[in-house]
Amino acid sequence: xxxxxxxxxxxxxxxxxxxxxxxxxxxxxxxxxxxxxxxxxxxxxxxxxxxxxxxxxxxxxxxxxxxxxxxxxxxxxxxxxxxxxxxxxxxxxxxxxxxxxxxxxxxxxxxxxxxxxxxxxxxxxxxxxxxxxxxxxxxxxxxxxxxxxxxxxxxxxxxxxxxxxxxxxxxxxxxxxxxxxxxxxxxxxxxxxxxxxxxxxxxxxxxxxxxxxxxxxxxxxxxxxxxxxxxxxxxxxxxxxxxxxxxxxxxxxxxxxxxxxxxxxxxxxxxxxxxxxxxxxxxxxxxxxxxxxxxxxxxxxxxxxxxxxxxxxxxxxxxxxxxxxxxxxxxxxxxxxxxxxxxxxxxxxxxxxxxxxxxxxxxxxxxxxxxxxxxxxxxxxxxxxxxxxxxxxxxxxxxxxxxxxxxxxxxxxxxxxxxxxxxxxxxxxxxxxxxxxxxxxxxxxxxxxxxxxxxxxxxxxxxxxxxxxxxxxxxxxxxxxxxxxxxxxxxxxxxxxxxxxxxxxxxxxxxxxxxxxxxxxxxxxxxxxxxxxxxxxxxxxxxxxxxxxxxxxxxxxxxxxxxxxxxxxxxxxxxxxxxxxxxxxxxxxxxxxxxxxxxxxxxxxxxxxxxxxxxxxxxxxxxxx
Numbered sequence: 001x002x003x004x005x006x007x008x009x010x011x012x013x014x015x016x017x018x019x020x021x022x023x024x025x026x027x028x029x030x031x032x033x034x035x036x037x038x039x040x041x042x043x044x045x046x047x048x049x050x051x052x053x054x055x056x057x058x059x060x061x062x063x064x065x066x067x068x069x070x071x072x073x074x075x076x077x078x079x080x081x082x083x084x085x086x087x088x089x090x091x092x093x094x095x096x097x098x099x100x101x102x103x104x105x106x107x108x109x110x111x112x113x114x115x116x117x118x119x120x121x122x123x124x125x126x127x128x129x130x131x132x133x134x135x136x137x138x139x140x141x142x143x144x145x146x147x148x149x150x151x152x153x154x155x156x157x158x159x160x161x162x163x164x165x166x167x168x169x170x171x172x173x174x175x176x177x178x179x180x181x182x183x184x185x186x187x188x189x190x191x192x193x194x195x196x197x198x199x200x201x202x203x204x205x206x207x208x209x210x211x212x213x214x215x216x217x218x219x220x221x222x223x224x225x226x227x228x229x230x231x232x233x234x235x236x237x238x239x240x241x242x243x244x245x246x247x248x249x250x251x252x253x254x255x256x257x258x259x260x261x262x263x264x265x266x267x268x269x270x271x272x273x274x275x276x277x278x279x280x281x282x283x284x285x286x287x288x289x290x291x292x293x294x295x296x297x298x299x300x301x302x303x304x305x306x307x308x309x310x311x312x313x314x315x316x317x318x319x320x321x322x323x324x325x326x327x328x329x330x331x332x333x334x335x336x337x338x339x340x341x342x343x344x345x346x347x348x349x350x351x352x353x354x355x356x357x358x359x360x361x362x363x364x365x366x367x368x369x370x371x372x373x374x375x376x377x378x379x380x381x382x383x384x385x386x387x388x389x390x391x392x393x394x395x396x397x398x399x400x401x402x403x404x405x406x407x408x409x410x411x412x413x414x415x416x417x418x419x420x421x422x423x424x425x426x427x428x429x430x431x432x433x434x435x436x437x438x439x440x441x442x443x444x445x446x447x448x449x450x451x452x453x454x455x456x457x458x459x460x461x462x463x464x465x466x467x468x469x470x471x472x473x474x475x476x477x478x479x480x481x482x483x484x485x486x487x488x489x490x491x492x493x494x495x496x497x498x499x500x501x502x503x504x505x506x507x508x509x510x511x512x513x514x515x516x517x518x519x520x521x522x523x524x525x526x527x528x529x530x531x532x533x534x535x536x537x538x539x540x541x542x543x544x545x546x547x548x549x550x551x552x553x554x555x556x557x558x559x560x561x562x563x564x565x566x567x568x569x570x571x572x573x574x575x576x577x578x579x580x581x582x583x584x585x586x587x588x589x590x591x592x593x594x595x596x597x598x599x600x601x602x603x604x605x606x607x608x609x610x611x612x613x614x615x616x617x618x619x620x621x622x623x624x625x
Contacts, residue, residue: 017042021098021110029118030088033060037083038099038110046080048102054086056094056117061085061261064293085261088117147190150262156296159260163190166234166254166302174308177241178325178356179419180388181206185235185252185302188224192259197234198299199253200590204561205309206239206247207359211385238389240325240356244311251301262292312417316424320364324416326355326388330363332412332429342439345371345399347432349412352392357382362395363414368407370436372400401436408433522610529607534592537603541610542589545582548614552621562586572621582613 018041028034034057040046051063062084082099094117098110147163150156169184187195219230234252241247312325328351335346351360358380367373374397382391401407409432417424519526522544528537550560553568562583569579588606 017044017103019043019099019101019103019108019110021096021113023096023113023115026114027116027118028088030091032088034086034088034115035083036086036096036113037081040080040101040103042078043080043101044104046101046103049080049082050100051082051084052097052099054084054096056090056092057086057088057096059084060087061293064259088115091117091119093117148192148260150260150294156260159191160258160296160298163229164188164193164256164258164298164300166252166300168249168252168302168305170249170305170307173306174310175241176310176325176417176419177244177312178323178359178417179241180326180355181239181241181307182387183235183237183239183249183305184233187232187234187254188222188229189232189256190227190229193298194257195232196255197252197591198255199251199301199587200235201250201252201302202562203237203239203249204247204563205243205245206241207356208240209238209358209389211236211238211387238387240359241307241309244309247307247309249305249307251304253299253301256298256300258296258298260294260296262294313422313424318413318415318424318426320413320426321415321417321424322361322363324351324355324360324414325419326353326357326416327418327420328353328355328414328416328427330412330414330427330429334409334432334434337433338435338437339401340437340439341401341404342441343401345401345434347397347399347409347412348394349376349397349414349429350392350394351414354386354388354390355416357389357391357393360393363412365397365412366410367399368409370401370403370405370407372402374398374400401434404436404438406433406435519611522607522614525607525610529603532600534603538589538592538606541606542586545586545589545610545613548617552617569617569621574617574620578613578616578620581609582617585609585613 019039020041021036021038023037024035038049038051040049062082064083066081066083067079088094093114095112095114098112100107100109102108147159150159165188167186167188169186171182172179175181183201185201189195213233213236217232217234219232221228222231223229234254239249330349330351332347332349335348336343339345347365349363351357351363362376362378365373376395376397379394379396380391381394382389411431412429413426414428415424415426522541525537525540525544528540546560549565550556553565553572555564555568566579566583569582585606592606
């Protein structure tokens with residue numbers, strides 16, 4: 001997932017052009033700084049940009065130019081941004097005129113913005129502000145250095161440590177098996193930065209369901225130790241523990257390109273001293289009007305979070321319990337009460353509520369022997385982005401009566417564990433009465449050959465043979481018998497040559513078979529690749545890889561994790577190179593789901609990698625799995 005903290009272009013539709021000017025605050029003191037940003041969203045053939053005259057201000061930094069693209073459910077938005085950091089030269093009310101740009105051969109102009117500058121040290125009353133862009137530095141506080149500015153002697157690593165970090169928040173750390181946990185991974189920053197998630201957490205021991213987050217991410221503001229931070233949610237996941245004990249939430253890893261302004265020097269020019277350490281910072285700087293920009297790479301990880309998972313109590317566990325945890329209701333219905341032996345009866349059991357809805361198993365049924373029962377069809381209706389996870393799962397059984405008569409179907413019983421009450425609860429439906437009449441088609445009993453032991457009579461008399469024609473040479477049968485040994489010898493020779501070829505080319509044949517397996521698994525992904533469906537391609541490629549591993553390693557999909565796959569492949573003696581390629585590809589597919597927009601070449605490369613990965617695994621563990 002790729003996002004820019006320097007600019008958020010959210011809110012613009014796919015092809016709508018906009019040219020706006022925004023400031024991070026409309027009221028500042030004379031000893032403070034303001035940032036103004038001019039943003040062009042979806043410009044066509046941008047050929048020129050011209051900033052306005054900043055009357056009443058001097059430019060401390062800028063222009064800083066940014067450009068990028070976002071993809072929100074297939075709607076592509078491009079943007080260009082030009083940012084300036086300004087220092088006021090005197091108090092008063094000022095209007096910064098709109099900037100101009102040349103787009104598609106015509107001149108366009110942004111909106112003007114108004115700024116009120118008060119005297120240094122004057123308290124500023126809260127004012128309604130224009131929506132601030134997330135790249136603006138925070139307002140400084142008395143005695144605090146300005147974040148994002150490096151002066152001589154400053155430690156960039158210390159600024160990074162204090163001002164950019166990742167946290168993971170969990171709503172619970174002590175739960176029962178199957179009880180939901182919500183884990184939210186957040187990036188906190190006070191510095192202008194371009195950030196990308198390079199490693200997503202693997203939730204070993206959990207069933208995980210990701211929640212949708214805005215793309216591109218939209219920042220919120222949170223106070224940390226009295227200091228405001230821009231906060232971006234990079235992943236939010238609903239977790240359901242599948243086992244008891246101490247489980248860990250793996251860290252997320254984020255790469256950042258942090259933008260600093262370096263100031264300082266040995267010149268003699270002085271500015272008036274003030275009580276503001278940020279303004280005094282520049283007092284002796286001969287290059288005050290032309291500070292130096294520096295981009296510093298910074299990789300960070302979220303801390304590991306430990307969760308204590310308690311086993312479900314054995315005492316009071318109903319016989320019908322099969323893993324449901326939460327709060328649920330059940331509704332069981334028959335589609336008819338009268339039918340013939342030619343018809344089918346449909347029993348529908350709908351379970352709804354909050355909890356591990358996506359993991360519910362079919363409740364046990366006690367059906368009379370006079371009915372033939374088929375496996376149920378399962379339909380899910382999960383509320384999108386619900387937290388706690390809410391929705392329903394419906395099991396629909398087809399029952400085929402074999403005999404006429406009146407039957408009573410026993411009530412359907414469903415039980416679940418309620419973690420809030422710390423107790424099991426049982427729901428029981430009403431019993432069902434069914435009247436079955438004889439249909440037109442008479443059902444035949446299965447043939448029973450158990451009592452039939454007699455063998456057919458054995459012929460005791462021999463058959464008399466007589467020589468019909470004494471002369472055999474030259475007849476068709478003669479030539480057939482004559483040529484038969486020759487054909488047999490030729491067949492044996494061909495068979496031996498074929499066996500020798502197969503032996504000498506066993507690796508080639510295995511590769512061909514493995515390649516067929518890969519192409520079959522990735523058949524749908526190849527179709528999405530041709531149709532240019534970015535997100536669908538990566539979803540299907542990821543699904544094909546994990547489906548192949550589940551089938552090959554005999555691991556149920558609900559229990560799949562990278563660690564478990566790694567352990568299985570190690571036991572099967574798969575090479576480290578093949579495992580690295582496999583997990584690199586799965587990580588790439590998962591990242592692409594959060595940041596779609598890859599080129600056709602990159603998607604084509606991912607497809608070829610997927611084919612090679614499956615083919616190599618097939619070749620290496622052939623006969624071992």
